[in-house]
Amino acid sequence: MKRSLSAFIYSQWKTVPPVATADLTGQTVIVVGANVGLGFESAKHFAKMNPARLILACRSEEKGKAAVEKIREETGYTPELELLDLAKFSSVVAFADRFLKNKDARLDILMANAAVATDQHKETSDGWEESLQVNDLSTSLLSLLLAPRMVETGEKFKTKPRLVVVCSEVHYWTTLKDEVFESESAFRTISSKEYGKMDARYLDTKLLNVFFTRSLADLLAETPVIANCVNPGYCYSSLRRTMQGFRQVVDWAMERALARTSEEGGRQLTYAAVGSPQDPDKLRGQYISLHCVEEPSDYVLGSEGKKRQDILWNDLIAVLSGVDPRVREIVENFSH
Template sequence: MKWSYWAFFAQQRKRQPPVTKVDLTGKTVVMIGANAGLGFEASKHFASMNPGRLILACRNESKGKAALEKLKAETGYSKAELWLVDLADFFSVKQFADRYERDGGRLDILVENAAVATFNYSTTKDNWESSLQVNHLSTAFLALLLLPTMIKTAQEHSTVPRIVIVDSELHYMATLSKPLLKDPHLLKTLSSVEYCKSSKVMRDRYALTKLLVVFFVRALNARLPSSTPVVINAVNPGYCYSELRRELTGPTAAFDWLTEKMLAYSSEVGSRPLVWAAISHQDDPDVLRGEYINDYKVQEVSDVALTPAGVQVQNRSWDELIRILSDVDPRVTDIVGQYLSCSI
């Protein structure tokens, strides 16, 4: 499928349905990137459904505490918890997973909302380009480390947990050059200063990381045995007011400002699809398994991801991702071996 400006315009102008609601009594929801924007608004919606636990996972403690107080004031829900995690730091992700293994209990819904968009090349303390690590590597790392807990939850409580990763329609604009299509070390190349020295590469980086999210969701789903009662999907919240675009300058920033005024959803409206992806189709959650969700329905992903060459890149990038993350934490190797199928 190819991206269409007119389809985008029509979707942004369409009246959006009210938020979907179910009873979450006894269930645990973890929202990554919960202190502001989409994450906070989605947390408010989940709080209104009486979850047994609602964990707001934030990078900044002071902002996280402020979000807790605001959530309680606006919803009356008093059981929310603040847990710290920084996706720009593999060790922080490991600490979060370790804590969850110790005292997190069940896990029914994991929404991974944290992301960065930057035009400037910088590396994390783990020596990865920052947006590549936050938007893809650490997002995948956390999902994999928490997968055993979600499978255990499914077995012990006869439920179907969900992993929801926030994606973007911008993945339709991402392209892979011929050298990248054949590169056996795609992620390493994408992170290198040599590759990223072109300003165009960094301008296109956010869209490319969102294509990598599509690859990860489809690759993980393909390796989860169909009998595994865990559903993973990617969801597009639409074009919303957001701090993600704060680095825009000049005519591009002016155009974005004007487009926001005409078309952008509020953060609350943009949060509704996240909730929908996490709780809709209670009677048949498998319809959302491994899918990209847009406008409250399953939608075909970018043509890049559907071509034979794209599928090969998806599988190679999966293999590389697992090697990278296994070097960070050997548990990844064990999780892949125990819970996933290698016959792809």
Template structure:
């Protein structure tokens, strides 16, 4: 498997970050997960400046979310932002969030799956309330087998309704990273009865495995976005996956390594610069191509353009891995929420 070199990664970090793109979002609805801080908060500010009709800041903490609402209002003058609580470490919370959205939101035009879990540097296993290893349940900066994919799938009927009722093309943006180039899943995982049951189990999550967990989760983000896109291909919806760059982040607030701090000082973008990539994935247009809908479906986005993901997800072998992971994901999520089965049957097609 070809991996992107570290030198190329650093060269991208030194490159000039393209300016943020703008779009007319009046009357539209955007949901941003993990919107109280970092690139999620900065993306929410950009949407606010585009006068989005409804802006939902999906956060775990009420206190931090309310602070984010105040900061956003002060920075942009936008007074319509709404705080909705969701804990992606709790399937019940995800279900309640979706229930609220289906009840209260007439349309969903932009769904930004940005909620994040910090990568553990000590190689230790930590479990959520539901028993899954943390980075895999949190999935949008985490894993493909649970909460963010669950939320995306359960929201899909409303997204499709939006497309048809308003003659528009909604977008679902999955946040990943170039870190996905630096890992691959073991045959032991891919050949197992259910890959996600192994990936989320304490028995599999040795200290060595856990050290690669962050990169693994980013790889799974890419697989999920491509798999979902392939199954809504005939629908007027864009699903893509974005690399926001290496940015300063509160996720690393507990990392005290001097080396990491120096690395950030030399190479990290600001959270605002990283958020520009999310905005481009949400409203941008590929250069020199008017066929935005098809070109952006399943695309890997970075530096305000379409990039190519790791060889591990491409080609015939990559497609086999994608299909295997999709089947295992759906099998897992159907046990979590029975609505998943109906969504797959009614909204998706074979790739």
């Protein structure tokens, strides 16, 4: 499938369906990047569904505490706060370890939402381009480390836990250069300052989210866990706060003409996590937009798309296994 500019504009003007709801009594939900924007709005929706635990995973303690208090004031539900900085692998591992320490802790919904968008090349302390690490490497690391607990939850309680990766329709508008797939490490190539233009880096990271979700869904195909990715659409967001100059002016104009509210975007995330209760498996491995399953970019489909997907997956697992050896063990345990 290809996505034209006119199709994008038309979709932005469509009415967003009402928020999907479910009874989350006894269940545990983690929302990454929950202190602002889409993550905050989806967390607020979850809070109204009476989960046993709602964990806001935030980088800033100050902003996280403010989000906890605001959700409490608006819904009467008090979520928990846990610190998580996706720009640091050590923070991701520490977050996962804290959660997994309680062997009885169940995990029913993981909303992998946090992302950054920047047109400046900046390396993290781990030596990766920032948006690639936050949007892809750390998001994937967290998902893989927590996936076994989600499988255990599904098997124990006879449920279908959901692992939702927040992607974007911008993935339709980019492709990766051949050198990515011909190099020794696909992710090192993409991370390099010499690769492509930073203007397209956010688009690339969202394309990688789609590839990852499809691979993860394949890995978990024989388990109760349903992995999918969701497009919230173009929304008012702090995501683009680092934009400057002409791009900032263009985005300002686009927001006023086309943007959905953060609450409307949050509805989309919520649907991916609790929607289609009669047939949850129809969302397995799917790209979801406006509460519907849609075909992703042609670039990820067919035999050529599968070849690209496998190269990226193998390199991702090699990279992440170097961060935490459990990643390799988890993949081998669920491979079939």
